[in-house]
Amino acid sequence: MKTNKLLFLSFILLSFGFAAQAQRGARIGYIDMEYILENVPEYKEASTQLEGKVQRWKKDIEKKSKEVEQMKLNLSNERVLLTNELIEEREEEIKILEDEMLDYQQDRFGPNGDLMIQRRQLVQPIQDQVFNIVQEIAENKKYDFIFDKSADVVMLFAAERNDISDVVLRSINRAAKREEAQTKREEKEIERKEELSAEEEGAVTEREQEIEDKKNEREKMMEERRKQRDSIRDARKAEIEARRQRILEERQQRIDSIQKVREERIKERNQDNNTGDEEN
Structure with a gap:
């Protein structure tokens, strides 16, 4: 309810602003913060790392939940065999483990949990950078209003020609490139591109x-x-x-042939010698 009132008041103030600017023609632009964030490499990388943490936290909670359910099942099966004191002790153990699981879940996924804190820490620097760039673009390009398409302000129509998300994204990428520039020539080239209009830069x-x-x-x-x-x-x-292989094979065949002839001659000679010995 409070949010609706705030949006209604914002709409009224914006309506007055539009009426005041109507005589000279208001120049309006908008950005899509979600689109910008999705195309900033550092944000995507950090988001992937954070998602890995989230999955590990969920597994931890699931593990603790299974432990609690198993303890409850064991107590249910063994209740008739236990004394009242042992039952109360088991129930106390289960209660302690349940409280630990709920505390862990709150610490990780609650309104002030690690997930919300780390998401704010992840998004805040880029949002600050976008805010500063939007102020600069608004002053240089003489915009009267610039909205965030992905925010709570309802936008019934937005002509694509007024979308300056890519302009903001280019500025973010240029800032990153300036930090990575290692030579004066690279810095001058980046500065030269920054001075170009969108049409010139497109060309x-x-x-x-x-x-x-x-x-x-x-x-x-x-x-x-x-x-x-x-x-x-x-x-x-x-x-x-x-x-080469064919030559080697032919050579080996000749060698084998010569060796065979020699062996046959030796064999014949031996046979002749044996025959002569028998005659003597």
Whole structure:
């Protein structure tokens, strides 16, 4: 209810603002914070790490829950065999474990739990950066209003031409690139691009893409030629190896043939000698 009142008051104030700007034509833009966050690499990486923690926390809670259920089942099965004192002791143990599980769940997933805290810590720096960039864009481009499409303010219609999410995202990426720039030349190139309008930057990006496409095409042609050369070289190598193998086999056959002839001659000679000895 309180939120609805706040939104209603915001709508009224915005309506007055639009009416005041109507005479000169209000310049309105909007951003999509969810879209921006999804396309910031650092946020995506940190979100993946946080999701890993969430899964581990859920497994811990599931494990504790199974332990509690097993203890309850054991107590139910053994109740008739236990004294009242032992039953009360078992029930106290179960209660303690249940409380520990609920406390753990609250510490991890409660309103002030680790998940909410770490999400705020993850999002806050990017939100601050987006806020500062939006202020700068609004002043430079003479915007009268800029909304967050993914926030609570209801937007009944938003022309895509007013979406400046990509402009904000480019500014974030440029800031990251400036931090990564290692030479003065790289810094000047980044600064030059920052001075370009969206249309000019789009043209530059298109030219860069054409250059990159041509480069990739050349690399592809060179790769195909290299594969062709390698194929021819491999075929020649296989042919040479086959010829060499054939020569070795023929040579071995000649050697075997000569050896066989020698053995036959020796055998004949031995037979002749034996015959001569018998005659004597």
